[in-house]
Amino acid sequence: MSQISRRQAMAVLGALGLGATAAACAGPGGSTTPGGSTGPVAPATGDITGKVSFAHWRGEDKAVFDELIKRFVAKNNGVEVAQDISTSNDYNAQGLQKVRGAAIGDAFATFRGAQFKNFGEAGIYTELKNSKAVGNYQKGLLTAGQSGDSQLGLPYQVVFPMPMANTDLFDKAGAELAPKDWNAFLNMCEKLAASGVTPISWPGGDVGNGGQLFNCMIANNAPVDDMCSQIEQGKLKCTDDWFIKMLNQYKDLAPFLQPNATGTAVEPAQNLFSQGKAAMLATGSYHIAAVRNLGAKFPIELVFPNTSTEGKAKYEGAYNATFILGVNSASKHQAAAAAWIDFLSEPENAAYYANQTAQHVSVKDVEYTNADLKRLSPWLDKRTALAARFQFQNLDVRNAVEASATAVISGTSPEQAAEAAQKIVDERL
């Protein structure tokens, strides 16, 4: 009994191995879906205590959230809030796996589109339909956080994914800020180029930021508002005339971009704009704070590359309602997490966030004191299209469709670029 043979030892190890194999073969999806089968339920109520993890991707807003956390903790004794911040690309790629299970992310944010949908399908969101916070939001902007009858999340930010303009350079060049159609837009670019500046700084080397221009270019070209969903479903094609027309307009833009634009990352593109070497930065209003930090002192406006002809534009801008706040259904601190979301959604706190980060918010009755936000606030009331690129549920499809525009700017013919994109879409139908 005190000794075993090598053969017996191997048998024991073999049994352990088989056990490991059996455990490995337990099947994917074993641990799943809190609240998945019964649908989302409201966050638990109770004492506002415990340590709440707030998962998001806005590293640049950390100090502002820290201040808001301080105020929240002062109001609610016994609660702590810690920020778990990832870069936006990582959060987009791994957010669901990180937040699922609620090891982090008792409260969290998602991007509109594929990520919001996946979080919803994974049952991570709780139901906020009857929450205290929901009444603070502008009704029309809440749709981005809805799924069926449920209000899963609260889209906190309103951003304008449109080129930002240095109005000083526009004045100097005598270029108009609100072109009524595509020819007017190209004339504007010509005037800017003639004045000795690069008309548009575009980060073509950065898929995420470079793709924002797509929201403007497609808005008035597409025959329907859910054009990207329809492309993904095969109902519309990249080889359709309207899409080729849009790619041709991208081709028109190429001479007005900085040299080698397809290799430019976002930081150099921001630098060109903030140093006054480029008149526009084709990303969006979410970069206002970044360019101010880089030393931009000039007044900033937004310009919509209006692709319509003869002033027949359906839309005069593009917007996105994003940073969709939610409470984790697997959280052990749901009451505290919900209280934190309620706190952020109060007009006073939302105003603090907005003015400090130079981002508009979806919360009602917010007074914008930040000079940039004040200047851009009229855009909140314009006829703007909800950013189309976030309709894509499949990121490979989105990247392929947007890459067709980059290919055109690199010199590929619009027809060839469209065919290459459509091939990838077809493979994923």
Place this chain on the structure above:
Amino acid sequence: MSTHTGMAAKRKAPDRRMESATKKRRSPTRVNPALYLFPLPAVAVIAFFLVMPTLQAFQYAVTDWNGFSAAFDYVGVDNFIRAFTKDSLFTNALTNNLKFVLLVVIAQTAFSLVLALLLTKNSRGGILLRALFFFPTILSSVSVAFIWKFIYDPNFGLANSVLGATGLQGLQGSYLGDSNQALYWVAVTQVWFHAGQMMVVYIAGLQSIPRELYEAAEMDGANKWQQFKSITWPFVAPATSIVVAYTTVQSFKAFDLILGIAGNPPKSSLDILSTRIYSTFANSEFGYAAAQSIIFMAMIALVTWIQRRLLRLTPKGE
């Protein structure tokens, strides 16, 4: 004689008994069971972190699991068929990766061997230069990516600035933005990053070659090239084997460098297998991504084996 024999016989009998008892105790097939407890922690760690995930990858690879749902279907080998026949993004990444491996293996092996040949001697200057060339190896790949991202930036980058300052504006380019060239520029970065490390492996190999061989060759009238061909190259074959295998695996897995330099997701011109697998996982296609991972593993094994056969670094049957 007989007395002597008798005493010897008497001595042998208890010796045999002792021997047999010792044999029983020290049997090579019987050990104290407590000894088997010692490797258990290591076995458990390996089982949990290596065996189970690998087995799970095989299991997931035959499903259409999205990574979070309870529901999934078994799809057999469909994921593998899809990767090779219905997914041009995957075949593009595979082509890019093979091209990248080929470029880096050839350039890095040659470059590190040349550096090692120049710096074999333990002179003060040689040691300083070795440290200098080895330096990039101790940097994190993310730092390297950001350094080279700055070098390649077409507007503010070092490469275009130097070309502009020296009157070579005609050579200025978009670097990573040019889909036909981007992979080559990343290969340059990869070689810069790791050539110093491989140089050290070669120096160790070169320093173990007996000096007498070169002296004898010189006396026979062999020139430098003949000495290299007949002495140096055969003697550094084991080092070459390590360098080639390591560089191959490194080039297949240049994930963090590519993501750092090209962003996430990288453009299709810089998409390699590891970044493609990551994108597939991010796209909530866990089953398909697991199948791609298995193809990735098989590809590394296959390419490494082919290289070793082609370079005759491994004798047949070894």
